[in-house]
Amino acid sequence: MSLQSIIDDHQKKALWVGGKGGVGKTSTASALALALAESGRNTLLISTDPAHSISDSLGQDVSGGDIVKVEGIEGNLSALEIDPAKAIEEFKENLDSGSDSMNELKSSMSMLGLDDINETITESIPPGMDEALSLAKAIQYIENDEFDIVVFDTAPTGHTLRLLALPDFLDSFIGKLMKMRVRISNMFSSIRGLFGGSGEKDTSMEVMDKLKESVKNIKEHLQDPYMTEFIIVTIPTLMAVYESKRLLASLNQFNIPIRRIIVNQIVPETIDCKFCLSRRASQLETLEQIEDYFGDFALIRIQQQEDEIRGIESLRNLSRMLLS
Numbered sequence: 001m002s003l004q005s006i007i008d009d010h011q012k013k014a015l016w017v018g019g020k021g022g023v024g025k026t027s028t029a030s031a032l033a034l035a036l037a038e039s040g041r042n043t044l045l046i047s048t049d050p051a052h053s054i055s056d057s058l059g060q061d062v063s064g065g066d067i068v069k070v071e072g073i074e075g076n077l078s079a080l081e082i083d084p085a086k087a088i089e090e091f092k093e094n095l096d097s098g099s100d101s102m103n104e105l106k107s108s109m110s111m112l113g114l115d116d117i118n119e120t121i122t123e124s125i126p127p128g129m130d131e132a133l134s135l136a137k138a139i140q141y142i143e144n145d146e147f148d149i150v151v152f153d154t155a156p157t158g159h160t161l162r163l164l165a166l167p168d169f170l171d172s173f174i175g176k177l178m179k180m181r182v183r184i185s186n187m188f189s190s191i192r193g194l195f196g197g198s199g200e201k202d203t204s205m206e207v208m209d210k211l212k213e214s215v216k217n218i219k220e221h222l223q224d225p226y227m228t229e230f231i232i233v234t235i236p237t238l239m240a241v242y243e244s245k246r247l248l249a250s251l252n253q254f255n256i257p258i259r260r261i262i263v264n265q266i267v268p269e270t271i272d273c274k275f276c277l278s279r280r281a282s283q284l285e286t287l288e289q290i291e292d293y294f295g296d297f298a299l300i301r302i303q304q305q306e307d308e309i310r311g312i313e314s315l316r317n318l319s320r321m322l323l324s
């Protein structure tokens, strides 16, 4: 079960790369995305880490929250660094421009000296909503036919687990918002009746309906073993291994499919340096623990390279190692 089989598996629509900070998530995600693109698949690399670093890894500026085409490769690779603030602005605009009746409602309410409905909705947007919306946006790229596959470079464990818990959170929040909206709509109908207003359709409910539907899709996508795989990256240190165990346990709880674990930054045997050799000895002990504990998974071992992994050529080298 090497990584080559992921490249060959055309049913796969999404690869998530996760793990502790600094283990090599971004390098791995970028290298895999590059390999996929150069194998002929139209690939999108998305960073969900607020401390985006795919620009640094690719050696090209792909920041700004929009999809950017990656240059200098043989194939189609695009990249996107998700901007949570942008996602929430879009959501608010959708709610706002969703309906003429919303504007009518606002003026009727202020005539009656009531609160501004927009403020009520905006104020009840809970923390985490921006990221939930970003996730919903990212998942849309899996569904749309523009890309064959999406590779996610995720934030360190804790943040990513919160992100993956968001569909449940979002579901209940939208439910509350919709109930509130129904109540306000009913009130509005009575007011409109008084003023003899028209019966225009309020499309902001549709916006929320669509959002609710996409939340359901997110969960189905994340749990589908044919479409999705979450790859854990770790290094042979006890701290990293403990964290990987916790990550694995949480992903299992979410029913997210995992089959492969990448063990990165292994000090090569051939190295001629006392310090490195002693480090290697302790890594070998930890590797044994990794083999014991993660025995059910395909382990992909990657050696520590002399240089940092940066730029297309360097990523190509890493992808060769990952796939062999």
Ligand SMILES: Nc1ncnc2c1ncn2[C@@H]1O[C@H](COP(=O)(O)OP(=O)(O)O)[C@@H](O)[C@H]1O
Pocket: 019, 020, 021, 022, 023, 024, 025, 026, 027, 028, 053, 264, 265, 266, 302, 303, 304, 305, 306, 307, 308, 309, 310
């Ligand atoms: N096998 C490796 N050999 C040499 N440098 C590596 C290796 N894997 C990762 N790095 C370097 O380690 C640093 C952290 O890697 P990165 O992919 O950004 O990790 P993460 O995304 O998990 O924080 C980067 O400078 C990267 O180039």
Ligand SMILES: [Mg+2]
Pocket: 025, 026, 027, 049, 053, 153, 154
């Ligand atoms: Mg990273």
